[in-house]
Amino acid sequence: MISSSDSEFRSKKYYLNSKSDSLRFRCRPESFGLICVEVIVQDHERVAKLYDEGTGAWKFVRRDKGPLRSIELIEKMFQNLGLSKNEIRVYVYLARSRERKASEISEALSLHRTETYRILRDLEKIGLVSSVFEKPLKFIATPFERAIDALIGAKKLRIQRLEKKKKDLVNIWLSLPQPEVSLRRKEVFQILEGAEQIDLKANEILQTAHDEIRVFAPEEDLARLYHSGLIDRLENSSRKNFTVKLLTNDSLKSRFFIDKINLATVRYALSDVRDVPSFILADGEQLLLTIRKNSENMSEKRVKIAALWTNYEAFINALGKLFSELWTVEKPLRAIPSS
Numbered sequence: 001m002i003s004s005s006d007s008e009f010r011s012k013k014y015y016l017n018s019k020s021d022s023l024r025f026r027c028r029p030e031s032f033g034l035i036c037v038e039v040i041v042q043d044h045e046r047v048a049k050l051y052d053e054g055t056g057a058w059k060f061v062r063r064d065k066g067p068l069r070s071i072e073l074i075e076k077m078f079q080n081l082g083l084s085k086n087e088i089r090v091y092v093y094l095a096r097s098r099e100r101k102a103s104e105i106s107e108a109l110s111l112h113r114t115e116t117y118r119i120l121r122d123l124e125k126i127g128l129v130s131s132v133f134e135k136p137l138k139f140i141a142t143p144f145e146r147a148i149d150a151l152i153g154a155k156k157l158r159i160q161r162l163e164k165k166k167k168d169l170v171n172i173w174l175s176l177p178q179p180e181v182s183l184r185r186k187e188v189f190q191i192l193e194g195a196e197q198i199d200l201k202a203n204e205i206l207q208t209a210h211d212e213i214r215v216f217a218p219e220e221d222l223a224r225l226y227h228s229g230l231i232d233r234l235e236n237s238s239r240k241n242f243t244v245k246l247l248t249n250d251s252l253k254s255r256f257f258i259d260k261i262n263l264a265t266v267r268y269a270l271s272d273v274r275d276v277p278s279f280i281l282a283d284g285e286q287l288l289l290t291i292r293k294n295s296e297n298m299s300e301k302r303v304k305i306a307a308l309w310t311n312y313e314a315f316i317n318a319l320g321k322l323f324s325e326l327w328t329v330e331k332p333l334r335a336i337p338s339s
Contacts, residue, residue, distance in 0.1 A: 081151040086111060090119045091128050094141035101138050126154065189310035198307045199228045202280060202288055205309075206233050209282040212243040214323050219253040221278035221290055226257050235262050247326055249273050269326045279319055287316045 071092065078088045089109050094100060100108075106116040120139050123129040127150040132138040142150065192198050202225075206213065213234065217225055225231050238244040246261070248254045250268035258266055280288040289308045310316070 077148075078151075081148075081155060083151075086115070087119050087123060090116070091123055091141055091147070094129065094139060095144055095147070099132050099138040099140040101136055105139070126150065185311075187310070187312045189308060189312060192307045192309060193305075195224065195228070195305055198288070198290060198305065199230060201307065201309055202228075202230055203233065205280055205282045205286050205288055206230075206237055208286075209237070209242065211283050212245075212281075213237060213283075214245045214247075214281040214320070215278075216247045216273075216276070216280075216323055216326070217278040218249045218273060218276065219251050219257075220292070222248050222254055222257050226260070231257075231261055231263075238263055238265075245323075245327065247323065267327060269329075273326065276322075279323075281316065281320055281323065284316060284320060286311055287319060289319070 074092065075088050078091070079085075083091070086109075090105060090111075093105060093109060102116050102120060103113060105111070105120070106113045109116075111119075120129055124131065124139075128142050128147045130140050130142065132140055141147070190201075192201055215225075215234065234244050234246065244263060244265060246263055246266045247269055248258065248266075254268070277292070278290045280286075287308075287310050289310075291306045291308070293304045293306065
């Protein structure tokens, strides 16, 4: 299968079970015979290039996507709690290793030493890093769970302080000279991005509604509404003489969540409505329309979520009619076959 004659070079490729892996034998003639090297060829995203200082050579090693994915989730959580990218890198490196000197951290993370010292001091101020009483000076990370508690506690404290100042700030605002404004109702809209902002707006709609709330949520959005706690607030609204109607598509996933919901007015749309965006209508005066969009980055499988809020009457009436038509054609609440 593999031959060698004079300076001839040939390779034979054998496919493995994995779609992204392949096995290749590369051979070259030497004075004492034929040298064959077995090479694993993989998707570039699954291979990391590392430099071995001992041998002075580059090595290609297979990435383990499980731990990498976990680190990504942890980094995102730290970002949400207010840490910068380099602060996260320094803390994670320290937390996953023993005590280190600033020079070691700087070299390992390719950071300027001055910046490394600044980051370490900033992390120390918020309780994520401690200095060790030794010479040379070394640093050690606060255990992960305690670090999270410290960041969450600091964020809660800031929110509590803002809440205490709210009343004073509102009074100061009202004491300012007020410009003359037209009382005529204007039709406006807002574009919201991210699940948190959308959930906050949905909660605001529920709080300001008076008589009726209509929700259309296909299975993917139904799951998000359930985990965000919005469904619980819908249940509370239904107990206050509100008319609450929830409409979804008929699927195993939808029924899984519907079985957990304590709402009397729930129906399944008869037609296939999975491609129809979810929306919330309140009193025929407010509309929150959710839009899902796949990430443009091919390496990311995340779905971006955005929403349009408006009081535009024509738009509200159009979706109100769509909801009524889907609602009147009720699908029987039968058990879905398992296959």
